[in-house]
Amino acid sequence: MRTKDEGKESQILEAALRLIxxxxxxxxxxxxxxREAGVATGTVYIYFIDKTALISRLYIYLIRTAWRDLTSGVAASDPVRIQVQKIAHNYLTENIERPEIGAFFEQYYRSPFYTKADNILTEENTALQPIYDVIARGQAETVIKDVAPDLLVTLVCGMLNEAAKLSLYTGEAFTKADWEATFSVLWDGIKR
Amino acid sequence: MRTKDEGKESQILEAALRLIxxxxxxxxxxxxxxREAGVATGTVYIYFIDKTALISRLYIYLIRTAWRDLTSGVAASDPVRIQVQKIAHNYLTENIERPEIGAFFEQYYRSPFYTKADNILTEENTALQPIYDVIARGQAETVIKDVAPDLLVTLVCGMLNEAAKLSLYTGEAFTKADWEATFSVLWDGIKR
DNA sequence: TTTCTAAATGAATTTTTATTCACTTACCTT
DNA sequence: AAGGTAAGTGAATAAAAATTCATTTAGAAA
Structure with a gap:
């Protein structure tokens, strides 16, 4: 017997991501x-019952596996400012290097495929947890403004998301100077 | 002879915006x-040759007429900080009150309907012109950081866009405290 | 090797969705 | 009030897209 190729499922999902x-x-x-995935149309239906299931699966796939760990390079001993800097840099880099992820979520949440049933939003927030954590620590140490964490995370991610898009749309690389300016705005904005 | 109802075109466009x-x-x-527009399917084709033309027309319609003037309430004599505050507040309010506009653009730029031929991007930037203007003035007066204006506008709009979405998604109103915190982050971020 | 089972194929089919058009209606002109 | 013209209608049709399935292929088990 021929066994179902585990890799082929993600091969199809990645192709979908590219097209989307x-x-x-x-x-x-x-x-x-x-065509993009290099398989026959029928093959897609072996791995996914229909288009809706495919999209829904892609959503879960991205939430679970796509994002690199935002805390990479962060040491527990780093001061808050440095932790914020490293996490923000990871976040921005990830968004610039894998723009498909942000693009997909942007589309998905407004599509007919999204239903509140996909309430794995809880899991999604897991990816942002490091940001919440460092903000909580910063507030405890009174180096970060005492503002509702949800709002603070929203503002910070908003800045970084849009910064990532800028470099994508203009096609120009995000320079060291751009990053320094970005972090300056970010940190001066949230610090006490 | 019966004349083409000028209002019906925008009636259809607004319905499209709502559905999108x-x-x-x-x-x-x-x-x-x-159905949403309250006309027969054929009627839509009297005003738009096809779906693509309709979407494209909606794009132009939104760029031209949808956004309220961001400078409303701004006096030339206001100091930079106050001008920034008023413009940012107008921007945020507009995005919260008419979320359809942001939602549409988000979708459109990634859709098969968007072609670089729709390069009325120049015109679109017109809406943001007041933001560029006040930043230029602030930089000239050395009260705003000397950072590339495009980046600065990107960061500021990113924050505000995401803040607007937050209140939409949670369903909770954007409070006065939220606004004060948001402006604090924004201004501290960009001021010298 | 041979057999057997499930994966893979892609043309054919079904389903969905865009678009047309023969007809009706409203309103302007005379 | 009659005639003419363009707007409006929605069922019928065309076009596009999703999904199926009879057939072929790969590889595991015997």
């Missing part, structure tokens, strides 16, 4: 997807 | 659109 980045969910066609 | 906010461009169907 280009033409949006509105432009995703199963035939195109099969 | 709910289900995304991926979910927009001409039949649904006609």
């Amino acid at each position: 980045t280009q033409t949006g969910l509105a432009g995703l066609k199963m035939a195109d997807l099969a | 906010t709910q289900t995304g461009l991926a979910g927009l169907k001409m039949a649904d659109l006609a």
Whole structure:
């Protein structure tokens, strides 16, 4: 017997991600997807019962496996400012290098495929947990403004998301100077 | 002779905007659109040659007419900080009150309907011009950081965009305290 | 090797969705 | 009030896209 290739599922999902980045969910066609993934249309239906299931699976796949750990390089002994800097840098880099992820979520939440049933939002927040943690620590040490953490995280991520898009849209690299300016705005904005 | 109702075109466009906010461009169907607009499907084709033209027209319509003037309430004699505050507040309020606009642009730029031919991006930037202006003035007066204006505007709009979404997603109103915290982060971030 | 089972294929089919058009209606002109 | 013209209608049609399935292939078990 031939066994189901575990890798083929993610091969299809990655192809879907690539296409969605280009033409949006509105432009995703199963035939195109099969071609992009290098399989026959029927094959897609061996791995996913239908298009909805495919998209939904992609959502979960991205939440679970796509994001690199934001705390990489962060030492517990680092002062808050340095931790924020490293995490923010990781976050920005990840968004610039894998823009598909942000692009997908942006699309998905407004698509007919998204239902509140996909309430793995809890899990999604897990990715942002390091940001919440460092902000909590900063507030405890009174080096970060005493503002509702949700709002603070929102503002910070908003800045970084948009900064990542800037470099994508202009096609120009995000320079060291850009990063320094960005972090300056970010830190001066949230510090006490 | 019966004359083409000028108002009906925008009636259809507004209906499209409403539906797109709910289900995304991926979910927009001409039949649904006609129902939402209160006309027959054929009527839509009197005003727009096809779906692509409709979406494209909506894009132009939004760029041209949808955004309220961001400088409302701003006096030339106001100091930079106050001008920034008023403009930022207008921007945020507009995004909270008319979330459809931001939602549409988010979708559109990644959809198969968007082509670089729609390079009225120049015109779009017009809406943001007041932000560029006040930043230029602030930099000239050395009260705002000497950072590339594009980056600064990106960061500021990013914050505000995301702040607007927060109140939409949670369903909770953006309080006065939220606004004060937001402006504090924004201003401390960009001021010298 | 041979057999057997499930993966893989892609043309054919079904389903969904966009678009047309023969007809009706409203309103302007005379 | 009659005639003419363009807007409006929605069922019918065309086009596009999703999904199926009879058939082929790969590889595991015997």
